Amino acid sequence: MTYQQLHQQKQYLLLDCISGSTAYNLNVPGSDIDKKGIFILPQKELYGFDFTDQVANESNDEIYFEIKRFLELLTKNNPNILELLSTPSEFVLYRHPLMDLIRPEDFLSKLCLDTFAGYAQTQIKKAKGLNKKINKPPDTEPKTVLDFCYVANNSGTVLLNDWLKTNNLLQQDCGLVKLDHFRDAYLLYHQSGRTRFRGIVSGPDADDVQVSQVPKEMENIAVMHFNKDAYSVYCREYREYKEWEEKRNEARFQSTLSHGKNYDAKNMMHTFRLLNMAEEIALHQKVMVYRHDREFLLKIRNGKFEFEELMQMVESKMDQIKQLYDTSTLPDKPDEQMAGQLLIRIREEFYKC
Template identity: 50%
Template sequence: MNIQNIKNNNLILFEAISGSRAFGLATENSDTDIRGIYYAPKEDFFGLNYIPQISNETNDITYYEIGRFVELLQKNNPNILEILSSPEDCIQHKNTLMDLLKPEDFLSKLCKDTFAGYAISQIKKAKGLNKKILNPIEKERKSILDFCYVLEDQGSVPLKKWLLENRKNQEKCGLVNIDNTKGMFAVFYDESGDLPYKGIIQNEEANQVSVSSVPKKDKPIAYLFCNLDAYSSYCKDYREY
């Protein structure tokens, strides 16, 4: 069952232009949304091929099976109530059966929750967008090195700053996990570059630090903390941008 099937078989009960074009809010770039209602043939309704909703690939055109439509009406779904209240000049097809469904017969105290809930969700989205506009993420993507810190005295310093001040190369470092800790590593250094240390990261696209095999006699030169949770959150925000 698809949109062409319900049209070819004259199963459409209602069809109207919806969304921004129905309420005079459309711009030059606005799509034309079509919403409608259809009824399923008996063999589909009572069989295994029942489909409550049919849409095209972009969801610009959507048809609801009449049973599903009434079910959503009873729940005071804002989008469904909008379809039932479509302006007359936007209605493209209407079966007389649809005259039996009147908005006032379905409006209830649920509207307080459904419409307010929808409004609150849109406000949250707007606040999130505003936050992104006011606090944009830099175009150049940070690496996991930007979320690593070296313990120093009673605090910590960014790894990159520590490497620069101590004239160390991250490629010559070797990290070893510290037992019973999360994100903590002992830092070893091979000035000669002869030992098989893997470096703190093997490339700029690395999503985690590397650990190396270090001889037991070697002594760490520092201790490093990698804030992997903060890095994961940053990557999520960066992908959204």
């Protein structure tokens, strides 16, 4: 089963809903329209090796879960799945009668504290990550291995490039020999007479230093250390930044810059949406997808709060929610056996038709 095949064989759809910001009542001009749903595999596909858990379109804004996968995630109190099951009727495009067998209240449990709050923490990490990328962008030109090499000098160290410049030396006229028992440390030599060395690095694109053959009688002129760990971390962060820069939603990024708070306000909006939903589940034992707190949430999205202020609100909110779940009558976790029986019944009823 593929996304295209599912839409050509709509008889296998069990639920088709508009989801995301539209269903949340958080859509603004320019918001995408997302869709989520549930399908059931043709009976013959259950007997082969190629079981399809879920399908999606290329942009991943339309996702459909096979009924088995849907029920599995439901027993884990996955927020996206609970929201899908509780989609307001005005956003339900199609609903098979068999879906009446699956009731949200039969699956809600204290796991929601971890799942909804866990998703909220993920949104905070994303917001913090953007804050870091905006405030600490890498250099326009990437650093090289030489920028992470240091020479012992008196009672301290100096950057290799500065040391070479001070001593009127070129890195390509130098040679290195590994210094035993010292990690990433080298004896540094400079060529003289007929002695020629390979250089400290092979070129600007090198990802490590290189050693040379040095005559035994020759004395070194310095001891050098290559901070290889720092170089590896720098390369990873630089690569991640460039990948993020290439793939980022430019309109969303410019919106973040425009409110001047240097964090992803949309991520923070969803943090509070998830926390509020977790609180509502504990208080009312229902999933409220349509957000009546739209005004407050959009204030967050529009950058009306400082990041530190939001973090204080998150901490206070989490303390309240934990207390609510401590005294809640919700079960500790959903009944997996009941979910398994539901799956069998739904398959039997569907394939019988």
